[in-house]
Amino acid sequence: MSKFVHMSDIHLGAHREPSLRDLERKCFGEAVDACIREDVDFLLISGDLFHVGIPDLGVVNDAVKKMRELRDSRIPIYAIYGSHDYTPTGTSVIDILHTAGVLTNIMQASKEEGGRLRLKMFVDPETGAKLTGIAARKVGLESRHYEALDKEALEQERGFKVFAFHSGITQFKPDYLSEMETIEITSLPKGFDYYAGGHIHQRGEYSAPGYAKVVFPGPLFTGYGGKDIESTVRGEKRGFYVVDFDDRLRSARFVPVETFEGTYLEVDAGGRNAAEVNKELQERGGRLEVGGRVVVVKVFGELAGGKAGEVDVHAARKEMGARGALSVYVNRNGLKSREEVQVKVAGEDAAAIERNLFSANVARLRLSTKELTGASGAEHALELLRLTRQGQKSNEMKKDYSKRVVEAAAQAILARDVLEERVE
Numbered sequence: 508m509s510k511f512v513h514m515s516d517i518h519l520g521a522h523r524e525p526s527l528r529d530l531e532r533k534c535f536g537e538a539v540d541a542c543i544r545e546d547v548d549f550l551l552i553s554g555d556l557f558h559v560g561i562p563d564l565g566v567v568n569d570a571v572k573k574m575r576e577l578r579d580s581r582i583p584i585y586a587i588y589g590s591h592d593y594t595p596t597g598t599s600v601i602d603i604l605h606t607a608g609v610l611t612n613i614m615q616a617s618k619e620e621g622g623r624l625r626l627k628m629f630v631d632p633e634t635g636a637k638l639t640g641i642a643a644r645k646v647g648l649e650s651r652h653y654e655a656l657d658k659e660a661l662e663q664e665r666g667f668k669v670f671a672f673h674s675g676i677t678q679f680k681p682d683y684l685s686e687m688e689t690i691e692i693t694s695l696p697k698g699f700d701y702y703a704g705g706h707i708h709q710r711g712e713y714s715a716p717g718y719a720k721v722v723f724p725g726p727l728f729t730g731y732g733g734k735d736i737e738s739t740v741r742g743e744k745r746g747f748y749v750v751d752f753d754d755r756l757r758s759a760r761f762v763p764v765e766t767f768e769g770t771y772l773e774v775d776a777g778g779r780n781a782a783e784v785n786k787e788l789q790e791r792g793g794r795l796e797v798g799g800r801v802v803v804v805k806v807f808g809e810l811a812g813g814k815a816g817e818v819d820v821h822a823a824r825k826e827m828g829a830r831g832a833l834s835v836y837v838n839r840n841g842l843k844s845r846e847e848v849q850v851k852v853a854g855e856d857a858a859a860i861e862r863n864l865f866s867a868n869v870a871r872l873r874l875s876t877k878e879l880t881g882a883s884g885a886e887h888a889l890e891l892l893r894l895t896r897q898g899q900k901s902n903e904m905k906k907d908y909s910k911r912v913v914e915a916a917a918q919a920i921l922a923r924d925v926l927e928e929r930v931e
């Protein structure tokens with residue numbers, strides 16, 4: 508019997524706080540140690556190994572050290588790009604790791620006569636397992652890959668086959684991602700033994716006729732952003748899958764990893780005034796166990812008196828920090844006051860608000876470019892925002908930084924050109 512480990516959405520470098528950065532590095536390190544200890548045959552990463560396409564070199568160096576340990580134990584790493592790994596203009600760190608032989612990027616596409624897309628099958632030398640997949644590229648671009656895909660050739664391949672992808676699947680989409688652009692399960696070739704999913708930051712195992720085992724491990728550590736952190740703090744287990752196989756799939760089991768201890772505080776401000784809410788925050792917050800923990804404080808509801816801004820979350824954050832909390836996230840997106848103008852667009856966290864805001868506004872535009880309308884338009888806007896949020900590198904000149912961001916942003920709204928360019 509052979510076995511491999513399937514991980515996804517590791518997002519190395521996602522956190523700014525040194526405490527979370529350390530935990531994130533440790534978590535990846537321990538997951539790699541587990542692969543070596545369990546003597547797996549290979550590791551498969553379904554995208555978003557790093558949080559950005561050109562991460563800090565310190566983050567890369569730490570990751571490469573661990574990946575070298577896998578190589579030294581003769582455990583190959585196969586990977587595809589995630590939505591965070593690619594950089595529209597330049598070379599991503601994934602390409603460098605592929606070139607250096609640290610990992611193998613298993614999406615290698617060529618264009619056939621008539622524009623059909625042919626994927627190369629990689630064969631793992633030790634086990635004979637066949638691997639291929641479709642990476643996330645730019646928004647809307649991967650759906651074009653799927654449309655053009657020569658599925659028959661892949662379906663005819665014999666032996667144990669794994670298909671890696673980094674996209675939401677319409678039929679298996681969690682409710683909270685209802686606005687996310689997804690692909691139909693039938694876009695994927697049928698009959699693979701294991702579909703190794705990435706992109707969805709919630710663990711899930713699914714099946715459909717012709718697609719017996721579709722697995723999203725969710726983020727290895729915790730992902731990033733309010734929603735992901737809140738889920739982890741509220742007890743959602745994070746981790747990876749160990750997959751046993753011979754000529755077919757034998758089992759796929761989830762293995763949880765250590766992330767962090769969490770504390771969650773929810774304060775319903777409904778019908779009360781800001782001063783009363785502050786008192787409750789102080790009293791209940793002060794009694795919480797916060798030392799060495801990640802704390803999420805959620806304040807919501809419509810205040811009867813005072814302004815939402817008068818709810819003093821900073822005091823609560825400071826007090827918890829002083830008692831040794833690793834990190835304190837305050838979510839007050841659901842907090843409103845009667846006196847203030849009602850928020851027109853709501854959402855559970857900043858990412859959801861952005862998505863909803865773009866969806867609402869894009870619907871009012873009349874555009875001839877199809878990709879820039881509807882859900883795809885909202886995704887493009889989000890992508891643009893993500894790219895313009897990239898920080899300046901420590902050794903990067905201001906004008907180079909500005910050029911990089913402007914070019915990335917320009918590329919982000921020119922999906923078709925990039926497709927022609929990349930898939931030759």
Ligand SMILES: [Mn+2]
Pocket residue numbers: 516518555589591706707708
């Ligand atoms: Mn991700």
